[in-house]
Amino acid sequence: MNNIEPSSLSVSLQKNLRHMQEEVHATSDLKIRSFTMKDDVVREAAILYLDEITDTKNVQEHLLAPLLRIERIESIETIVLGHLSVIDVSIETTFDAIRNGLSKGKTLVLIDGFNQGILADSSDWQKRALAEPDSQRTSRGSMIGFTEQLKINLNLLRNMVQISSFNVETIRVGSESQTDVAIVYLEKFVDQKVLDETRKKIKDIDVTYLLEARVIEDAIEEKKTLFPLVFTCERPDVTVSALFEGRVVIFVNGTPYALIVPTLFLHYFHQPDEYNLKSGRFIVRALRFFCWFLSIGLLGLYVTMVRFHPHWLRHPFDEKLLTQSDTLMPILIEVLFLSFLFDLLAEVSLRVPKLSIILVSLIGAIVVGQTAVEAKLIHSLTLIVVGLNYLTSLNITAGGLWGAMRTLRYLLLFLGYFFGLTGMLVGMFVVTMYMASLRSLGVPYLAPFIPFRWDEMKDALIRGDLRKLINSKHTYPHKDNK
Structure with a gap:
């Protein structure tokens, strides 16, 4: 038989x-x-x-x-x-x-x-209506975000980029359930080395099925890194700008955002408002850099001041707030407790129904936080510092930098508590050297600062003139370049 x-x-x-x-x-x-x-x-x-x-x-x-x-x-x-x-x-x-x-x-x-x-x-897939991006909103400009349908996302881009050099390559990933992955680029502007490397890494993915774009990100990053080497974007206008800058865009069918490579650390501080509004050209980006340093270093600086340098505050503030504090918990435990509370509130807000978010906020912020201060479990200044730290963190969460930010925050917190300001400075130096060693598809992560490239500084610390930015061609240094 x-x-x-x-x-x-x-x-x-x-x-x-x-x-x-x-x-x-x-x-x-x-x-x-x-x-x-x-x-x-x-x-x-x-x-x-x-x-x-x-x-x-x-x-x-x-x-x-x-x-x-x-x-x-x-x-x-x-x-x-x-x-x-x-x-x-x-x-x-x-x-x-x-x-x-x-x-x-x-x-x-x-x-x-x-x-x-x-x-x-004869397909008839259920589609979600176009909506405003959730985490990359702007007060002016495009109000449309990507959806889970690959064809709709490509349609949005083609509507904005009506030129013949707009190319789409589709690769099916998954040995059992084959998912369409689209590589989008502009033939006239794309960095060819980045394109070749992106295509190779996606074709080499060997998985049974593909449901989440995180698999593509892992394949591109190759090894585990603290910082994200792939930028996630919900906005078609930001994605189109990346295409004209010579970068490559990746879509995974079923995922409502695009992956953009190569990614530089600088890209996480560029927001649509800077290019849609007249105001904020010089200040907003500097404020965002300042928020980055506060988000990772404020807690460490606070515990360092309490333990080693209370004299940084002028009399009588140093006695009232620091040396004569009558709280029951050590300063490190206070900071960790409040940080845990804020992280818990953020996590719960994603899990409960939207109508219950206000109730959760009241319970966490008012009942738990205020009661802890009145019961002398934590100091009121600690509550202010941790709250300010969390607000500065939320200012630059778009694109995928949140995980690295939270890790560095706790790293510098412990260094500041045990080793003081010297420990924090050494930690910042080590982190900077680590970032300088990272490559996003061969492009240095800290470019154009390391290696320094003056011609690419026109849109680095401040937003340059839009007409000059549009007409200038972006180039990316590769690790094999001299």
């Missing part, structure tokens, strides 16, 4: 139908519509599709109705060329190709006596 499963269609319709049911494990949403077609002899035929993801009206009007009107069958090719009014249609002979097509919302036509099948696109 031969137990080898067939890999291609046979001329028997019934054998093909039985095997197709086995291929999809007799799933209940596989629908089979049997019918007959006219020829020298009456031929049996069938239409197969998955119910939830198929537009049945489209199948009826553009597949079933034309097939029933056929008077004579010469070949499968003549049916496709002369009778079907579907744009995306192909002729397949293997069960693997047919199974993948059905899972993408296509409809299969099988005719008895032919070992070929017709796959026609």
Whole structure:
């Protein structure tokens, strides 16, 4: 007895139908519509599709109705060329190709006596309406964000970039469930080394399935790093700007944001408001850099002052706030407790219904925080410092820098508590050297500061003149460049 499963269609319709049911494990949403077609002899035929993801009206009007009107069958090719009014249609002979097509919302036509099948696109995917970006909002400019549908995201970009050099390469990732991953770039502007490296790393991904873009980020970063080397973006306008800067954009079907490479540390401090508004050209970005240093170093500086340098505050503030403090917990425990409270509030706000967020905020901020101060568990100044630290952290969370920021915050906190200001300075120096060693697809992470490149400083510390920025070509130093 031969137990080898067939890999291609046979001329028997019934054998093909039985095997197709086995291929999809007799799933209940596989629908089979049997019918007959006219020829020298009456031929049996069938239409197969998955119910939830198929537009049945489209199948009826553009597949079933034309097939029933056929008077004579010469070949499968003549049916496709002369009778079907579907744009995306192909002729397949293997069960693997047919199974993948059905899972993408296509409809299969099988005719008895032919070992070929017709796959026609009839998908009807549920789509979320376009909405404003959640974490990268702006008071002026585009109010549209990406969605989970790859085709919609590409449509948004093509609407904004109507030039012939707009290129899209689609790669399917996953040995079982194949997910479409799109590499988008402008042929005229793209950094070719970055493009080649991006394409190679995505093609080398070997996973069973792909549901989250984090897999792509890990493949591009190669090794675990403290800082993100891939920028995540929810806005089409920011993405288009990155394309004109020579960068590469990656979309994963099912993920409502784009991945942009190469990523420099500087990119996390660029926000849409700077380019849409007249005000803030010189101040806003400097404020954001200042918030970065406060977010990672304020807690460490505070505990250093309490333990080693209370004289930094003028009398009588040093006695009232520091040396004569009557709180029950040590300063380090106070800071860790409040930091834990704020992190917990942020985590809970993502898990509870939106209507309960206000209640959670009241319980955490007023009941827990105020009660802890009145019970002398924590100092009121500690509450102010930790709150200010958290606010400065939220100012630069867009793009994926939050994780690195939180790690550095606790690192400098412990260095400041045990080793004082000297320990913090040494820690900052080590972190800076570590950042200088990082590469995003071969591009130094701290460029254009390290290595210093004067021609790229026009949009670094301050936002330069928009007309000059638009007309200037961006270039990126690579690790093999001298």
